[in-house]
Every structure is written in C-alpha cells, then in structure tokens.
Amino acid sequence: MPGMNELFILLVIALLVIGPKRLPEYTQKLTNIVRELRRMASGARDQLKEETGVDLNEVDWRKYDPRQYDPRKIIRDALLEDSPAQATSGADTAAASTVAAAAVAPTATPEPAPQRVIERLAPGQPAPFDADAT
Numbered sequence: 001m002p003g004m005n006e007l008f009i010l011l012v013i014a015l016l017v018i019g020p021k022r023l024p025e026y027t028q029k030l031t032n033i034v035r036e037l038r039r040m041a042s043g044a045r046d047q048l049k050e051e052t053g054v055d056l057n058e059v060d061w062r063k064y065d066p067r068q069y070d071p072r073k074i075i076r077d078a079l080l081e082d083s084p085a086q087a088t089s090g091a092d093t094a095a096a097s098t099v100a101a102a103a104v105a106p107t108a109t110p111e112p113a114p115q116r117v118i119e120r121l122a123p124g125q126p127a128p129f130d131a132d133a134t
Contacts, residue, residue, distance in 0.1 A: 014026075
C-alpha cells in the first residue's frame, strides 16, 4: 500500500506527463474503470453465492489459511488419536492391542501374502528402450 509520500509523487508525475488540461479527462476515465471493476467483482460475488449457496462474507477464511497447519502436529495428533475401539491410553494401549491381537490370532487364518514376481534381465541383455518416454 503506498503511503502519502508515494501517492503525492505519483500525482505530481501524472500532472507533468498528462498535463493540466487532460488530467480531468483521465481522472474521469480512471474513476469509470474503478467503478466497472467494483461492479464486476460484485457480480462475480453474487453469481458465486447464487451457484454455491455460500455467502463470502460468512466464510471463516482463517480456517483455510495454510500457514496455520503444521504437518508435524497433524501427524502427531493422528498417531496419538485414540480409536473408538480403544478407550485406553499410554502403556495400556500397547498392552490392550497385544492382548487383542493374541485373542484374534488363533481363530483367524491369515491369508498368505502374494509373492512379487521380479523379472530380471539376462546378463548382457540390453534394457528395453521406450522412445516415447525419453
């Protein structure tokens, strides 16, 4: 935002460049441009409210500020968050999960994990070349 000194300097430069005879004409043009921009912004705001049903004046913009989010805090909260099934905390959580796993293990038959097939090239065989990828 320009201060009063910068605004005064701009007015003096405009007076010298445009001249005192044409200054009122250009001032009127600038006023019309600002009015048109305000009208367009108001129309866009009204159209957004009409299409989405959300009034921009009622939106809490601080909630969407990315500077307020600390990824470390989000991860820490997610890791420390108790699930509804586990109401205990601290060391009791680890003990309860171990007991729950031991209780479930004998009745459930775990499915074997699918084996990953790794295809290897023969020694001396060139790697495939994809002209579109390079």
